[in-house]
Amino acid sequence: MIRRGLMTMCAAAVLAGGAVAGAGSADAIPLPPLPNPLPQLSPHASQVALIKSFNTRSKAITAAIPGRIGLSITPVGGDEAMNFGTVRTARAWSTLKVPVSIAAERANGKKVVADxxxxxxxxxxxxxxxxxxxxxxxxxxxxxxxxxLREGHDSVTRIRSSLSRPSSYPGATNWTLEQQSVFGAHLPCLPDSSRVLGYMRTVESNQQWGVKTMRKRGVTTAVKGGWGPVNDATGKYVVRQLGVVTTPRGAFAVSMAALPSSGSFEDGIAMLNRVGGWVGANLNKLPVGGC
Structure with a gap:
């Protein structure tokens, strides 16, 4: 579109120049033919293919384990998220420990590292x-x-606490997958994030699901899981993962969530493992970036 616009402007300039030169002159230069229009390629063609692929995988996942899943991916350093699936938001639960840890270290220094x-x-x-x-x-x-959160380009999320009306707690904060993915994309670029990211790369077995199940040469994953009741009125669980995936091509952030119909923690993990498998199978097609 930009190149065609430039060509049109150039052609207009040539037309104007030719009209002036040719006025009452036998030496007017004939105008060259206009170039053929450039083909219009959809800038979202690759996204459409990925969404179609994810939808196919999603149907297979939810056929095996009934429920709903969602995924958001943002290249590191960027703000444009790609969203997949039907889950758009959920309580943050323990994924919120990432910004909490960074904020606490900024406020207190090394004396909180032990926590x-x-x-x-x-x-x-x-x-x-x-x-x-x-x-x-x-x-x-x-x-x-x-x-x-704001430094990480999440301009929307409002932290819940005892000050909220009604009174609540931080883990109950609603954190959309898109905003979490954007925050994750800027997490490696924050000046005080290296310690937290280091611990995210070495999480214990109770968080080794989703993209953490990937075993790809040259690929590293830093993750934080979160799980808890969908809301105060149910015992059914939502299972979440915030992650940063670094590949030889570049890095991207993921935010994924599972809402199994059974409400079980184990089914949520199983669903996210299959979402992580889809991410691993499409590593070379996903958008990447850097700080």
Whole structure:
């Protein structure tokens, strides 16, 4: 579209110049023929193919394990997410420990590292609560964690706490897959993220699902899982994963979520493992970037 526009402008300039030169002149230069129009290729052709592929895989996944799944992918350093599936948002649960850990380290320095490690690697709730408390009161903690999200280009998410109406808790924060994916895409670019990312690369067995099941040469994965009730009125679980996948081509962030009809944690993991398998099978087709 841009090249055609330039050609049209150039042709217009030639036409105008020819008209002036040819006015009352026998030496007017004949105009060259206009070039054939450039073919119009859809800029979203690859996305359409990926969405079609994911939809096929999604039908197979939910036929085997009834429920709903969602996936959002953003190249590192970018803000344009590709969204797949039918799940668009859910409670953050322990995926929120990533920005909480960064905010706590910024506020307290190395003295909270002993809690960051288990909060990320083992998803230890007691350690995460100490990190939250280390930022003084709820008002300060909400502000500090929100600042990390905004720096990570998530301009939407509002952290839940005892100050919320009705009163709530941080893990119940609604974090859309798209906004989480965008935050993940900027996570490696944040100045204080290296420690957290290091722990995300070495999570314990209770979080080794989704893209963490990939075994590809030259590919590394940093992940944080989250799981808990879909809402206060049900015992059914949502299972989530925030991840950064680094390949020889570049890196991208993923946010995925499963809502199994059974509501079981195990079924949610099984669904995300199959989503992770689709990501691994399409590594060379997914958009990548860098800081």
């Amino acid at each position: 960051i490690r288990p909060a990320i690697r083992a998803s230890d709730n007691d350690a995460a609560e100490r990190l939250w408390a280390s930022m003084d009161d709820d008002k300060t903690a909400v502000a500090d964690v929100t600042a990390v």
